[in-house]
Amino acid sequence: MQAQEVTDYQAVGVRCREALIAFVAASQQVLPWTSEEPVPKKADVKAWTNHICSVALSGESHQERRHLFKALIDDAWRFDNWLTHAKSSHWHDAETAVAVTETAVGLCTSAIIRSIRGVPEHCPACGSQRLSPERGYHSDFPDVEWERPTCDKCGWAGDPVPVDPPVLDPEHASPPPPSGECVIPSVPLTHLQRPKRQQ
Numbered sequence: 001m002q003a004q005e006v007t008d009y010q011a012v013g014v015r016c017r018e019a020l021i022a023f024v025a026a027s028q029q030v031l032p033w034t035s036e037e038p039v040p041k042k043a044d045v046k047a048w049t050n051h052i053c054s055v056a057l058s059g060e061s062h063q064e065r066r067h068l069f070k071a072l073i074d075d076a077w078r079f080d081n082w083l084t085h086a087k088s089s090h091w092h093d094a095e096t097a098v099a100v101t102e103t104a105v106g107l108c109t110s111a112i113i114r115s116i117r118g119v120p121e122h123c124p125a126c127g128s129q130r131l132s133p134e135r136g137y138h139s140d141f142p143d144v145e146w147e148r149p150t151c152d153k154c155g156w157a158g159d160p161v162p163v164d165p166p167v168l169d170p171e172h173a174s175p176p177p178p179s180g181e182c183v184i185p186s187v188p189l190t191h192l193q194r195p196k197r198q199q
Helices: 004-031 045-056 060-085 091-115
Strands: 133-137 143-149
Touching: 004 045, 004 060, 004 091, 045 060, 045 091, 060 091
Parallel strands: none
Antiparallel strands: 133 143
């Protein structure tokens, strides 16, 4: 970070605010508004954050996570707004704004990705939490990369979803899931390697 004066720190606050607005704008593409309430403005960070967290982290088991993620975004937004207009800020305030914004966006993005890719909390077959992403391609859609959760313990595999679905036409934002044995992996298959526990 090259910020050295108050105006530089204010500029950092502006950029962090823009990052939060960009985050909620991108999230709206994959988690559209479903409430009966009127759709909020695209840049309404608070309203969209409530919606995003309620959808991506739905249910009683996610209550504490949902509360934390909403609070992270809300507090980052409040701090970034303060920094944007503060006359007595310091370099550590700018550093804090970047760190808290990055943390909030990163955690919420991870929750959204798990939600839209259908990653369960544990393996539905054996109950293990040792789930890893597995990627591959299907002959019906050779240009689309697919990802599915798999269990490292028993080999269970979830339904594949497109990693970066192409826009085929205005009515179909992504291809339908292939039928049958849906993933034909290419070599090497992208796979998350977990570190082995020491005995």
